[in-house]
Amino acid sequence: MATQVTVAHYPQPWYRHALELLGHFLKYSVLIVLAVSFLLPFYWMMSSAVKNDAQIYVVPPIWFPRPQFWENFWNAWNSETFNLWTFNTVVRYALPATIGTVLSSSLVAYSFARIDWKGRDALFAIVLATMMVPDWVRLVPLFVIFKKLGWINTFNALVVPNFFGSAFFIFLLRQFFLALPLELSDAARIDGASELHIFVRIILPLSKAALAVVALFTFMNAWNDYLGPLIYLNREEKWVLTLGVGRLRSAVDEIGNTKLAYPWLMAVSSLITLPVFLAFFFAQRIFIEGISLTGLKG
Amino acid sequence: MIALRRSLPATPREWRNFLLGVAFASPWIIGFLAFTIIPISSSLYYSFTRYDLVRDPVWIGVRNYVAFADDADFRLVAGNTLWWVLLSSPLGVVSAFLMALLLNSRIIFRSFFRAIFFFPAIVPVVVTAFVWIFLLNIQYGAINSTLQAWGFKAIPFISSPKLMKSSLVVIHMWSQGAAMVIFLATLQDVPRSLYEAATVDGATAFRRLWNITIPMVSPVILFNLVISFIGGFQYFTLPWIMTQGGPSRSAEFYAIYLYRNAFQWFRMGKASALAWVLFLLILLFTYLLFRSSGRFVYYAGAAR
Numbered sequence: 001m002a003t004q005v006t007v008a009h010y011p012q013p014w015y016r017h018a019l020e021l022l023g024h025f026l027k028y029s030v031l032i033v034l035a036v037s038f039l040l041p042f043y044w045m046m047s048s049a050v051k052n053d054a055q056i057y058v059v060p061p062i063w064f065p066r067p068q069f070w071e072n073f074w075n076a077w078n079s080e081t082f083n084l085w086t087f088n089t090v091v092r093y094a095l096p097a098t099i100g101t102v103l104s105s106s107l108v109a110y111s112f113a114r115i116d117w118k119g120r121d122a123l124f125a126i127v128l129a130t131m132m133v134p135d136w137v138r139l140v141p142l143f144v145i146f147k148k149l150g151w152i153n154t155f156n157a158l159v160v161p162n163f164f165g166s167a168f169f170i171f172l173l174r175q176f177f178l179a180l181p182l183e184l185s186d187a188a189r190i191d192g193a194s195e196l197h198i199f200v201r202i203i204l205p206l207s208k209a210a211l212a213v214v215a216l217f218t219f220m221n222a223w224n225d226y227l228g229p230l231i232y233l234n235r236e237e238k239w240v241l242t243l244g245v246g247r248l249r250s251a252v253d254e255i256g257n258t259k260l261a262y263p264w265l266m267a268v269s270s271l272i273t274l275p276v277f278l279a280f281f282f283a284q285r286i287f288i289e290g291i292s293l294t295g296l297k298g
Numbered sequence: 299m300i301a302l303r304r305s306l307p308a309t310p311r312e313w314r315n316f317l318l319g320v321a322f323a324s325p326w327i328i329g330f331l332a333f334t335i336i337p338i339s340s341s342l343y344y345s346f347t348r349y350d351l352v353r354d355p356v357w358i359g360v361r362n363y364v365a366f367a368d369d370a371d372f373r374l375v376a377g378n379t380l381w382w383v384l385l386s387s388p389l390g391v392v393s394a395f396l397m398a399l400l401l402n403s404r405i406i407f408r409s410f411f412r413a414i415f416f417f418p419a420i421v422p423v424v425v426t427a428f429v430w431i432f433l434l435n436i437q438y439g440a441i442n443s444t445l446q447a448w449g450f451k452a453i454p455f456i457s458s459p460k461l462m463k464s465s466l467v468v469i470h471m472w473s474q475g476a477a478m479v480i481f482l483a484t485l486q487d488v489p490r491s492l493y494e495a496a497t498v499d500g501a502t503a504f505r506r507l508w509n510i511t512i513p514m515v516s517p518v519i520l521f522n523l524v525i526s527f528i529g530g531f532q533y534f535t536l537p538w539i540m541t542q543g544g545p546s547r548s549a550e551f552y553a554i555y556l557y558r559n560a561f562q563w564f565r566m567g568k569a570s571a572l573a574w575v576l577f578l579l580i581l582l583f584t585y586l587l588f589r590s591s592g593r594f595v596y597y598a599g600a601a602r
Contacts, residue, residue: 031400035414038472042417044440045429060447061440104325117319118307127326130334134532134580136553137573140560141337141344147351164329195318224422226535231561242424246539249428262432269425276420284413287420291476292483 042273049073049267056262069263076248076264077271084237085244092155093229093240094222100162101169101218102211108165109173110199114185124174131167143231157232158225162218169214172290176210177203213290216283220276241272345570355567362571371555372572379552381463383530383583386470391522394474398481399511412482419475427539430469431456456541459548466537466549477522484518485511513596520591524584531580552576 043063048056050068077083111117112124143152151157180203188198204211226242233239248265251258280287307316320327345362347355366372397415401408418426433439434455442452455465492510501509512519534553537543543550556576560569 027400027403027405031405031411034397034400035411038414038418040440041429041433041472044433045425048432057438059438059443061438061443104329108323108326111319111322115315115319115322117316118312119316120319120323123323123327126330130330132528132581132584133334133338134528134573134577136532136556137341137577138334138337140566140569140573141340142333143560144340144344144351144566145337161329161333163325164333165326170326195322199322220420224420224424226423226539242422245424245428249431249539252431262438265428266432269428273421273425276422277417280413280417280420284409288412288416288479291479 045266045273046270049076049263049270051263053260053263072260072263072267073271076260076267079264080244080247081236082241082244082268082271085239085241088155088238089223089240089242093158093225094219096155096159097162097222098215098218100159101166102215104163104165105169105214106173106204106207106211107199109170109177110203112170113174113177114180114182114198114203115195127167127170131171139231146232152232153235153238154232155238158222158228166218169218173207173210173214176207180206209286209289212283212286216279216286217290220279223276245269245272341570341573344567345574347567349566350564351566352564358567362568363575365568366571366575374547375550375552375555378463378548378550379531379533382466382533382551383527385463386467386533387523387526387530389467390470390474390526391477391519393471394477394522395481395515395519397474397478398485399507401478401482402485412479415478416475418473419478421473423535424539426469426473427536430465431540434465457545459544459546462541462545462548466540469536477526480518480522481515484515488514516595517597520587520595524587527583527587528580531576531583 047063047065049072050070051062051065051072052069055062055065112120112127142157146152146157149156151160184202184206185198188202193201224242225240229240229243233243245265245268248261248268251261252265307313344355346357346359348358348362349355401412401415405411433441436442436452436454436457439455441455446452453461455461488511492514493506496506496510532553533551534557537549537551538554538557541549543554552572553576556569556572559565559572
């Protein structure tokens with residue numbers, strides 16, 4: 001006689017299914033409402049960029065402007081020296097800052113992760129401690145120092161510090177380097193490779209993902225940076241984009257005096273958001289993994 | 299002495315490694331001296347002086363610090379900043395946590411929704427400021443002109459001193475993508491078996507959240523809260539661009555006041571003293587947060 005297998009049986013009330021459906025319905029409602037309200041500001045920005053003043057100053061608001069004035073993008077961009085400011089932002093600030101940070105932070109992280117030297121851990125503790133010091137404590141004396149060096153209104157003040165490592169990225173890269181097998185270095189050392197050789201030829205090629213995180217974050221920070229340029233760059237021909245858009249903003253504050261103040265402000269705002277959006281679209285994984293990497297191991 | 303001797307390299311091999319290590323770390327060591335040690339010590343010195351960048355610093359002892367005691371401006375910005383930190387940090391963390399919870403549940407198009415929730419965190423702050431200025435404008439902003447069209451009264455989100463800071467909190471909650479991603483990664487690491495066991499025992503969804511999820515992610519809640527506190531005390535760019543600390547100085551935060559003192563009025567001494575008080579405030583609050591967290595934070599690996 002076959003043994004009867006008793007299966008644990010949980011009572012399933014008739015309304016259980018309905019409750020589950022209701023739960024799903026609520027969840028997706030919240031998700032969709034949230035998603036729409038998260039996107040709405042951006043949609044508002046882009047739709048306002050192609051309006052004329054008659055479509056801007058109207059109640060109720062126009063969500064689908066017709067006709068659209070696409071020339072706003074071109075005209076707004078050429079109303080100020082945005083080409084120059086883009087050049088300043090990318091070539092004179094973001095690129096050199098990125099190169100400097102990637103080079104120096106990876107070099108230093110290598111020392112903390114893969115060379116066994118006395119005093120290393122104590123020094124690394126100091127690296128971590130510097131992250132606690134608010135930027136504002138250093139801002140005033142750094143301004144004094146840079147002023148004495150004649151670096152005000154130059155990009156040196158913004159770029160040069162990047163060549164000396166950033167505590168945050170040193171930490172991030174060190175975590176990554178630590179995870180690479182030690183045998184890799186040992187084998188190369190036995191073959192007589194120098195430490196620099198191991199770093200450049202073995203460790204760096206294996207760390208492309210982490211280096212991409214550092215490069216992307218540094219570039220984005222420079223692209224988005226406002227406070228640094230605000231303090232160090234006063235001359236208009238030295239401005240970066242974030243300062244430059246401020247020009248169009250002041251037109252908004254004196255409503256009535258300037259035509260197309262809002263559309264132009266929104267047009268240029270859209271244009272400087274575009275590269276961030278594209279970077280995010282194509283490198284979403286790098287962003288998300290980079291952030292979870294730093295957060296989790298912290 | 300013995301401790302010192304033990305910390306020095308002894309064998310030739312140790313010396314070699316020591317020199318190599320220092321050489322590789324030298325960019326940071328030099329930078330640490332040039333961009334941290336020297337600035338921090340001169341900042342400390344300046345904080346005891348009167349210094350306008352033109353004439354040499356004049357030593358005035360602790361007068362900069364003592365003056366804060368009956369400085370109405372200082373009280374105003376300290377009050378605004380405390381309000382900001384105590385409200386925006388917890389609300390921002392709650393917002394990030396709830397978004398992560400939603401994304402962590404079984405849903406379709408997860409990475410699509412995640413991208414949407416995350417994106418505001420990486421938009422240039424100037425753009426955030428300009429878009430919200432327009433959105434919240436009393437007359438032509440999308441929200442108020444909709445309200446008016448429906449026959450409601452317009453709400454002075456950024457033109458009333460009473461509402462300005464609350465509006466900033468909403469914008470802050472809107473841009474919590476980074477914290478959200480950190481939460482999401484942690485949530486995905488909570489062992490499934492815990493939930494399965496709880497479900498078998500008949501625990502409701504709320505009980506599972508309260509007794510499993512929250513304890514398991516509590517270290518990350520603390521981490522995000524600390525990061526948010528530190529950032530909150532230094533909050534500058536958004537209120538500065540939006541209203542320059544207005545209206546009626548309702549968004550005049552500590553860092554804005556510091557900026558004015560340093561770079562508009564060139565009171566470098568006072569600005570340095572402000573920076574040091576800020577530093578001490580941050581240390582104090584971080585310490586208090588860690589102290590009080592002991593009872594609420596669960597470390598899975600820790601023996602108790």
